[in-house]
Amino acid sequence: MTTPTTGSMAAGCAACPVHHVQNLLKLGVTMDNWNFVVGLAGNPNTGKSTVFNALTGLRQHTGNWPGKTVTRAEGGFEYHGHRYKLVDLPGTYSLLAASPDEEAARDFLLFGRPDVTLVVMDATRVERNLNLVLQVLEITDRVVVCLNLMDEARRHGLQVDDRTLARELGVPVVPASARYREGLDQVLQAVSEVATGQFICKPRRIQNEPPDLKRAVAELVCRIESVFPGLPNARWVALRLLDGDERIIQAIRKGELGELGSVSPSETATTEAVRLEGVR
Ligand SMILES: Nc1nc2c(ncn2[C@@H]2O[C@H](COP(=O)(O)OP(=O)(O)O)[C@@H](O)[C@H]2O)c(=O)[nH]1
């Protein structure tokens, strides 16, 4: 028997939370009593904690990421009848994690799959900050960019065209000066539109992948998914393996990645993981 698909169900889907409850739990984030989870990402010193404090006020607490000495701040807010949990991630320049801080941010974004990733950018260093934004756009299509430190940009005589940036990136870009609480209402509005599916992002992705790469990625994704069923973002893992990312290879060897799938890897998984490396 086939499951009927109705228009309302399809519409409901865009509005459904996408976060991965089990993985979030493994990453130390509980989702009881929350409708949506928002990850706050960005390079260090872009104003993430300032945005976090402004949006959550006193409703926040800090803890550590499981198994790491990296602190995590969690807080919440309500907006238009929905309850949002906001997680302030460690500052990171890249998802190609180099430090435990970057690793915590990467694991949360990749495997916890927040309903919205709010990337805070420094408007005075757009080019450098775009590196992380573009990487985030590769792994999720629910992104809002907060173009922060606009007051600093103005002070330096820099003009940043947020509309063109939004068009080019395919996601909402909201200019803000978090220290002065400017633009934060618009940030909330954009986050809620993306979370509830009122706004569907069309993120800019790598175009024209060479056919050889496409084939290799497809083959690897298939094998990764059979070894680690339920692992979100297998495509990203495949690309990292092809790039020879030592951390990801280790994560596969030690079964860390398996822990973030819906089923623990079987005995054969390790053998298969070694074979996966052989594909490179
Ligand atoms: N001028 C200005 N300073 C800001 C703004 N937002 C944050 N800051 C300052 O930038 C510094 C770093 O902010 P913080 O929130 O700790 O950044 P994080 O490392 O991304 O969490 C702090 O001194 C903030 O007061 C802003 O919009 N304008």
Ligand SMILES: [Mg+2]
């Ligand atoms: Mg901070």
